[in-house]
Amino acid sequence: MSPAIKCLILLAVVALFFVTELIPLAITATAGAIACGLLGLIPAKQVFSGLSNSTVVLFAGMFVVGAAMFYTGLAQAIGNKVVHLCGTGENSLMFGLMVVGTVLSSVLSNTGTAACLLPVALGICSAAKIPASRQLMPLAFACGWGGIITMVGTPPNIIATGAMTAAGLPAFGFFEFAWIGIPVSIAGMLYMMFIGKHLLPKVELDADQEIEQEIEANSTDSKKMVISGIILLAVVIVMALGIKGVTLEMAAIIGALVCVLTGCLTEKQAYASIDWVTIFLFAGMMPVSTAMDKTGAGKLIAEWTVGLMGGSPSPL
Incomplete structure (x- = not known):
């Protein structure tokens, strides 16, 4: 059996568990990444590469910055x-x-x-x-x-x-x-x-x-409301302007750190505000995506789709 077919079968199994939710979504995604390594679809060192992706940091930072708006009562x-x-x-x-x-x-x-x-x-x-x-x-x-x-x-x-x-x-x-x-x-x-x-x-x-x-809301301090609003606005402006030398991830994490340092939310609340299911879903599916690319499974799906619909498919 070719690696591409193995990858497609694995993808179908992962999709089935996602739809039925027989086991938690984060576990399904993580297990999918591990399976890619065990089947030899990707090198073992890439199995958990999704956790080192900078997008994970961006997720975490924005979860904390947004949560500050709720914990201060501003939202x-x-x-x-x-x-x-x-x-x-x-x-x-x-x-x-x-x-x-x-x-x-x-x-x-x-x-x-x-x-x-x-x-x-x-x-x-x-x-x-x-x-x-x-x-x-x-x-x-x-x-x-x-x-x-x-x-x-x-x-x-x-x-x-x-x-x-x-x-x-x-x-x-x-x-x-x-x-x-x-x-x-x-x-x-x-x-x-x-x-x-x-x-x-x-x-x-x-x-x-x-x-x-x-x-x-853990605070009724109007000053903290204003501070949390200013922090969010500043993060959004920096991201929107694309200031040289300041990446999206840096802007999000700086905003999150300032939220904690100014008391808009506690350290424990910052940890609790991060949606870990989203984090592990992303980190787990990134290696699966890499496996689809390296094995040619993605190309097979693309060729099947084009073959089914044609190069210029009807709107119907």
Whole structure:
């Protein structure tokens, strides 16, 4: 059996475990990398090469910088202000949640943004007797599409940028994703406001429903709120301007260090804020990607696809 076929079989097995989640995703990715080494698809020394990739450092730094916004209460304060300005009408509340979810998730964690806005939305829904499901689903979608606006909004954007750099091609700019991300976000909001809302389920909150804050702010100090906001803004500006001698990874890590040194979050909170599943998913799948390239498995897939669809495939 050729190395390319072995690699394709391994890829199919990994994909099966990803879909079924019979074992944790991070373990699947790491096991895939180890299997590549055991099968001789890549040299043994490259099995854990993904952990030394600079993109892993960028992930970690941005997770910490974004978490500082939540731990200081700044993200929650912004969410509260915007949502309360929109009132308690179903349409205006939906619009407000989607706007703030889109904007915050463009530079912060999608999951963290949804979590910090969750109690705000549930509290208003409970008081105004609005079906919670009709607000939470638009919020979830907004946090998803908001992440595609900037390079650091979601891990896939960072991975794509890292792949471009590794291939010796010009990397994507910080706001280059916005040319697609902003129109998609606007289209998504318009769809939800005029069409999607008619398809949403109606699930009422119980009168005694307990509403908890998913991410608790550990400080009410307004100075720390301002500091965390300035740090995030500074990191974004440095990344967007592409200052010579300051890489994306350096900007993210410097921002993370300053967040801890200024007390915006503790050292333990900084460690806890890193999404280790994302880290190990990326680090584990990088060697698998290398194996596909070296064994020719990627070329086989490309040739099969072109053979199936033709060189000039129909839009259908």
